[in-house]
Amino acid sequence: MIKxxxxxxxxxxxxxxxxDKNECIIIDPGANGQKVLKYLSENELKLCAILITHxxxxxxxxxxxxxxxxxxxxxxxxxxxxxxxNPQYNLSCFEKPFVIKAPIQIAKxxxxxADFDLKWYLLEGHCQxxxxxxxxxxxxxxxxxxxxxxxxxxxxxxxxSHLQTKQSLNTIKAMDFDARLLPGHGxxxxxxxxxxxxxxxxx
Numbered sequence: 135m136i137k138x139x140x141x142x143x144x145x146x147x148x149x150x151x152x153x154d155k156n157e158c159i160i161i162d163p164g165a166n167g168q169k170v171l172k173y174l175s176e177n178e179l180k181l182c183a184i185l186i187t188h189x190x191x192x193x194x195x196x197x198x199x200x201x202x203x204x205x206x207x208x209x210x211x212x213x214x215x216x217x218x219x220n221p222q223y224n225l226s227c228f229e230k231p232f233v234i235k236a237p238i239q240i241a242k243x244x245x246x247x248a249d250f251d252l253k254w255y256l257l258e259g260h261c262q263x264x265x266x267x268x269x270x271x272x273x274x275x276x277x278x279x280x281x282x283x284x285x286x287x288x289x290x291x292x293x294x295s296h297l298q299t300k301q302s303l304n305t306i307k308a309m310d311f312d313a314r315l316l317p318g319h320g321x322x323x324x325x326x327x328x329x330x331x332x333x334x335x336x337x
Contacts, residue, residue, distance in 0.1 A: 136272055136316070139173065141165040143229070144192035147318055149276060151269055152179050157248040160200070161185045161267065161276050162318060164192045167199030182248045185241070186210035187278025188264035189217030190291075191226035193318060194234060201236035209241040211256055213263030223261075223292050241265075257306065259299025260287035266306075274314040275325055281306060281315065283323035286334045307335055 137150040142165025150173065152158035158179040163170050174181060181204045186194055189210065197208060210218070215238050217223040221231035245252045251270040257280045258264050264287070267276045279287035280302060289299045312326040329335055 136274060137173065138316070139166075139169060141169065142192055142195060145319060146192045147316065147320075148196075149316055150174070150179070151250065151272060151274070152177075153249060153271070155248070156180055157182050159183045159185055159247055159250060162187055162193040162278065163196035163200055165195040167196035170196055170200060171203060181206045182250075184208045185252070185267055185276075186214060186218075186238075187267060187276060187280075187318060188261050189214040189224050190261060190279070191224045191229065191232070193278065194218055194224065195226075195232075197234055198236050207247075208236055208238050209245070210238050211254065211263040211265050212240045213256070213258070214238075214265075215240075215263075217262055217293060225291065255305070257302035259289050259295050259297075259302045261291055262293035268313065272314070273312075274316055276316050278318045281328060281332070282317045282319060283315070283321050283328070284332055285320075286332075287318075303335055 135152050139148045141148050146164035148163050149161040150158050156179050218234040221227040226232050241254050243254050253268040255266045260279045266280050289296050315323040315325050
């Protein structure tokens, strides 16, 4: 089961994925940690981990707040850690500069947390370390700012790369399965629909 919360000034999608044991993982808690905490408390959910698709401020703003309450593991790609520790790279310098104080663990390409089987896809271009995360039990691909419904993430930020964006799009084009596509901003789609209709994947 998946709950979407829209958080912060950038209207970032935060996802709470939970099972029938009330175990959950959170993907990209970008802001408003109190709102996330309220949802977990009201639904009696046990937070098992926080997953970060990439290190930009609007996807990590509530990480420290939630860690203070739950002391759960936090996972990100190794390449994201430098971004989270630099206000210029995580773009918080444009609002209120901050860095992540909570300990970040390096995600492995294939992981199991509680009874969630995860697969991480390193798809850089939007920024260093940006990933999409697939959760098998939900057949859901959490695409961060790599891929949106009908669009893609910008590649004009520090650590962005137009070349890496093109390489990542080629990887997405070659994916041979369908899944719910749950992006970091905007409405959901499906992987197959985007492969067939997203103009950036058709060129």
